Structure formats: C-alpha cells, structure tokens
Amino acid sequence: MTVGRPRASVAAMASYRPGKSVAMAADEHGLDSTDEAQAVKLSSNENPYPPVASVVKAVAAAVGEVNRYGDHGAAELRHALAGWLGVDVGRVVTGCGSVGLLQQLFLAYVDPGDEVVYPWPSFEAYPVDVAITAATEVAVPLAGHTADLDALAEAVTRRTKLVVLANPNNPTGTALHVDRIRSLVERVPDDVLVVVDEAYREFVTADLGDPIAALVPDHPNVVVLRTFSKAYGLAALRTGYGVADPSVAEQIDKVLIPFAVNHLAQVGSLAAIAARDEVQVVIDRLTSERDRVAVALRDAGWEVPDAHANFVWLPLGERTDEVFPALERRGVVVRPFPGVGIRVTIGTPAENDRFLEVLADLD
C-alpha cells in the first residue's frame, strides 16, 4: 500500500539502480569459495585506486571540522576551479556530484511535459531526472554505438528544454570531437541548453578538443559538467562541477540543496586540484589498462567499440542475457544492459585479468 499521495510521475518511475556489489552477487549466486575470493566489482565505473595520499591526508585532517556547516557556495573551490580551467568564477558551479548538477539543471529549466533529448543508450540517471520533473523523454537511438548528431538535431522541437550528451558516452565509451558537438549546437535554438556531460573526460587520450575553451565562450547555451568522482577517485565524496554562462550558473545555484557540496568534499577536491600531476599517473595507468583490455578482447574475437573512458563496452545484443549471469556466477560483477550489451569497468591489472580469464572460460 502506498502511504500519502506521491506525484504520479514519481510513483510510476523506476529507481536509479547502482552497480551491484560483490556481496550482492555472492548472495544471489552462492559463489564457490575460489570464485568468491577472486570476485571483482567492475560495475560502477569507479576508480579502483584510493585517492592520492595528499588528498587522503587533507580529508582526514578536516574530519574534526564537520560540526559546522560547510561553505554553501564552495567559494574557495570555485575560485580554484576557475583558475585551473581559465574561466571567470561566475561561470563555475559546484554540486553534489555531477548528477547533482544535472538534477539542478532539470529542476531549474524543465517544466512538466517539456522535452529532454538525449542519445540512447546513455547514462541511466537521465531518465530518472526526466521522471522527477515529469518531462517527456526523447531518446534518440545511437548509430554505430555513437550519438547520432543529425537525429538529435532533428529531434529538437519548440518543447525541448535540454539536450544532454554524455561525451564519452556511458555505456558505450564512444566520444565525439568538439567540432562535431559544435555542429549540433549550431543546429539547436539558442534557448535550448546543450549539456555536455564529461564525467569521463580525463580518460580521453585522443585529441577531441575541449568544449570549455571551444564552445562555452561563443555559445551561452552550452553547459559542461565534470566530476571528481572518476579520474580523481573521489566518488564517495560527491563533488561535481560545471562551466556555464553566468545567467545559467545563477539558476542552477538557486536549486542547490543547502550545503550539498559538503565540507569534506570541498577539502578533498581542493587537494585533488593541487595534486593533479600525481593523479595523472593514476589516469595513465587506467587508460593503458583500458587499451590493453580492449586489444585482448578484440584479439579474442569480441566486438569492442572505441573505448575513450574507464570502461569497455561489449555490444552483445541478445547474448547479454546469457553472458552477464555467467560472469556474475563466477564473481565477475559487471553492468548489464539487458538485450543490448555489457559494460565492464577497468579495474586493477589483476581484476582485469580475472575478467578476461572468466570470459575466456565461457566460450
């Protein structure tokens, strides 16, 4: 029985499903002891390594300060981001993860019935925000595992408020050059926001350009979102940031839950900016592992689209529903998209080897 009267759009919506933990998979399948000992979680695109030592130290030192509220406006962090990114501080926003900022964009811009356009499959938080705001989803199928820019431009109508483009795309890992994104932006009316979700930007090793430098100055309707969760290894602290036109930043800020960017998140993120050369070493380790895993999979005969993020995509179609449970029964926890494919996060070399070994055993 439902108590109270939830909004119809919320009552009808599916909850966001985080990637499964090893314990959940072990409970479900009753893993044998060898598989349980070697179980790996490659389901949430997390960084397998802890944050660099200076970040851990800074956060630990600030734990005793949490009796006070943090700085709601995260002024020091925003100034540091502005300096790092070379933009005016009035363009910088911070939120509770980049998903927090995305939800703020929906809350600030999307009325019930407004259309939100995005390629699909893409990040599963987008339909959740559509449901929360009772918007209308316009999901545009990918073409060749990549956003179909013509179809996206054609899907925009007078009711469209947002176009959301994950670049690289989750779950396929494909990415577009900024010039191609510009060609989409130029076909979209100025009063439609184009949100470029760059959660995985730091893992891009190809030269794809930078939308903050190349798009934001001339296109006030472009919003770029980034995060400390993935490359910087701070997923549990929850700091996302974005760059937008100052008028957009002002609206986004109005709907930020008070103190949602918590004090430890601000301290950790500031320390991470200061430690970015050390973080780059971790990123390089992960991107070279990604390339190794992609080559190993292709050599073994699997189709793997270009992988620009910290995961690889196996577009298995109907075979997903056979391969995914078989991996999970051996303690390799990955992310299934039923009937479409499997997304496998890049872990440590040993974790990646375990995945490759169990997959090879399935053949």
Ligand SMILES: Cc1ncc(COP(=O)(O)O)c(C=O)c1O
């Ligand atoms: C495309 C995309 N955007 C945003 C996020 C969320 O990042 P954050 O931890 O900053 O909320 C993810 C996480 O999986 C993602 O895949």
